[in-house]
Each structure stands twice: as C-alpha cells, then as structure tokens.
Amino acid sequence: MAALALFCAALLAASALHKALSRVRMIEATSRLTGISPVPAQLLLIHAGTLELVAAGCLIVPQLRTAGAVIAALVWGAYALALACHRGETLDCGCDLAARSKPVTTALVLRAAGLAVLAGIIAVLPEAPFTLDAPFAAAGLLALYLGASELIAIPAAHWKAA
Numbered sequence: 001m002a003a004l005a006l007f008c009a010a011l012l013a014a015s016a017l018h019k020a021l022s023r024v025r026m027i028e029a030t031s032r033l034t035g036i037s038p039v040p041a042q043l044l045l046i047h048a049g050t051l052e053l054v055a056a057g058c059l060i061v062p063q064l065r066t067a068g069a070v071i072a073a074l075v076w077g078a079y080a081l082a083l084a085c086h087r088g089e090t091l092d093c094g095c096d097l098a099a100r101s102k103p104v105t106t107a108l109v110l111r112a113a114g115l116a117v118l119a120g121i122i123a124v125l126p127e128a129p130f131t132l133d134a135p136f137a138a139a140g141l142l143a144l145y146l147g148a149s150e151l152i153a154i155p156a157a158h159w160k161a162a
Contacts, residue, residue: 008068008119009055013056029091033091056068056072069120076115088104
C-alpha cells in the first residue's frame with residue numbers, strides 16, 4: 001500500500017508545482033471555480049498549494065501518513081465540490097497541465113472525488129513500510145492517471161457520455 005501513498009504524494013506535489021508555475025492561469029481558474037475575485041483567489045491558491053505540499057510530505061513519512069491522507073482527502077474533496085457546482089459549464093478548471101477550456105463533466109467531478117476516496121482509504125490502512133517496488137508502482141499509477149486525464153479531456157469522444 002506504500003505505492004498508493006507515493007502515488008498520491010507525487011500527484012499532490014506535482015499539483016502544487018503546477019500552481020506555482022502556472023500562477024496566473026491558476027488564479028483565474030480558482031476565481032471561476034470559487035466565485036471570488038482574483039486577489040482572494042490568489043490567497044486561496046497559495047493555501048491549497050501549501051496544503052498539497054504538506055500532505056505530500058506527510059504521505060512519504062510512515063508515521064505521518066494518516067495525517068497526510070486526511071489532508072489530501074479534504075483538498076481533493078473540496079476540488080470535487082467546486083467542480084460539481086460548475087458541472088455542465090465550459091471552463092479551464094486548471095485540472096490539467098494544458099490550458100484548455102472544456103466542459104466540467106461528471107468524469108472530472110468523479111476523478112477528484114475518487115482521489116479523495118483513495119486518500120481516505122490510505123488514511124485507514126495499516127502503516128506499511130516502503131519497499132523497493134513502491135516507487136515503480138507509484139510511477140505506473142501516475143502514468144495511468146495522466147493518460148486517463150488526457151482521455152477525459154477529449155471533447156465529444158464517441159465513447160464517453162457528457
């Protein structure tokens with residue numbers, strides 16, 4: 001189960017880095033998703049990125065894994081709620097590395113909610129030490145997650161419902 005914690009830690013750290021590197025775009029996305037003006041949105045963005053980094057750090061320390069998982073579940077749960085409030089709208093939610101407006105679909109909401117559930121599962125699992133295969137398994141999960149994110153972003157794909 002250490003691979004799941006590493007996967008979540010990598011995703012959270014990448015998300016925090018994404019917020020720092022694409023600050024202007026992410027402030028706009030935060031402002032749209034929350035309905036607040038850009039200045040408070042910037043503060044909220046800093047807060048979210050900080051929570052993501054704290055959660056990522058905690059997830060890689062076995063004794064702090066539960067705390068990190070709870071923080072991650074709260075962050076991803078908040079993202080799921082914000083996306084659910086905008087379901088059906090077309091906007092750049094900041095969920096991807098590429099700047100693109102897309103419909104906020106059920107799949108986007110479920111992706112964030114699924115990550116919150118995964119973090120909740122990690123929080124209740126017994127503490128497991130990191131093994132040599134954990135980083136490779138986490139990297140594989142991250143690759144699958146990023147691939148699935150790209151598939152979700154395809155507009156009007158014949159195999160997915162809106």
